[in-house]
Ligand SMILES: Nc1nc2c(ncn2[C@@H]2O[C@H](COP(=O)(O)OP(=O)(O)OP(=O)(O)O)[C@@H](O)[C@H]2O)c(=O)[nH]1
Ligand SMILES: [Mg+2]
């Protein structure tokens with residue numbers, strides 16, 4: 493029988509595969525007791541520098557590891573390995589973001605139970621990573637003082653998928669006449685109530701506050717899962 | 722740009738659905754929120770490429786843009802924010818903390834024959 497054109501309702505999320513896998517990863521991370529934090533930012537905002545210091549110093553108190561996404565090079569992973577922490581590079585080739593399948597593959601042979609924290613450095617890009625859930629518990633968006641105060645206005649979506657803003661390279665703030673209050677106002681216009689840290693990976697300023705926050709969040713998460721277990 | 726990989730997955734989903742129903746797809750209707758992180762024009766452009774050599778070749782992509790909605794606790798209802806850059810309630814001006822709509826990326830319907 494022939495019939496003319498008609499509309500059939502479908503309702504299919506088109507990143508459903510990624511969402512489902514991310515959900516499975518999140519459950520795996522929770523069972524293993526590892527707290528997973530991802531970092532997104534423009535290229536060069538200081539993700540690797542933030543992690544270098546974190547892997548080096550925070551690792552004295554916790555078992556910490558990292559996955560690093562990069563289009564082509566192993567450089568960031570090599571920088572991070574100097575800390576002695578476990579680091580695996582995910583080379584994405586032409587793909588401008590990490591997705592849940594890449595995370596799953598990278599962790600295949602890991603014993604997550606041995607870790608307290610896992611950090612994931614996404615590809616430097618403020619657009620594409622916004623669409624992909626990686627199963628992380630927290631997403632940090634980094635923004636350096638050298639980028640100007642209005643980044644959030646240009647990329648509201650990434651600020652809205654992140655949980656925390658980290659203002660980086662704060663040691664350069666005076667030199668580049670960065671207006672901290674204006675930046676905070678802009679961030680909180682795009683994302684009311686957003687938590688903001690100010691750090692310098694170079695001098696170490698503000699890093700302890702970040703780590704303390706991560707410890708608190710991890711303790712909360714563990715208390716929560718102990719209750720529900 | 723990740724719109725090409727998204728276009729490919731749309732074509733896959735639609736082709737699968739069409740095969741299951743034994744129909745030919747003339748158009749795919751999407752619902753897209755501004756906070757989905759997908760650029761509409763780039764997606765439209767990628768879609769034609771993604772369709773080439775598939776059963777969806779020459780089909781159209783029709784994108785319905787879904788507005789962002791936030792929950793305003795003062796108004797006790799869902800409202801549009803002032804803008805994407807200013808998530809305050811467009812009616813009372815209070816800051817809002819919960820986005821209830823605007824991240825949509827879904828195939829809503831297929832036009833088939
Ligand atoms: N002064 C100063 N420079 C910094 C700081 N953090 C990073 N940098 C410098 O900024 C540049 C980029 O830092 P990275 O840590 O490589 O940035 P990234 O975000 O990992 O970059 P991609 O991975 O390429 O996206 C390097 O030259 C760093 O030395 C900081 O706190 N202060
Ligand atoms: Mg890096």
Ligand SMILES: [Zn+2]
Nearest residue numbers: 793796810813
């Ligand atoms: Zn209101």
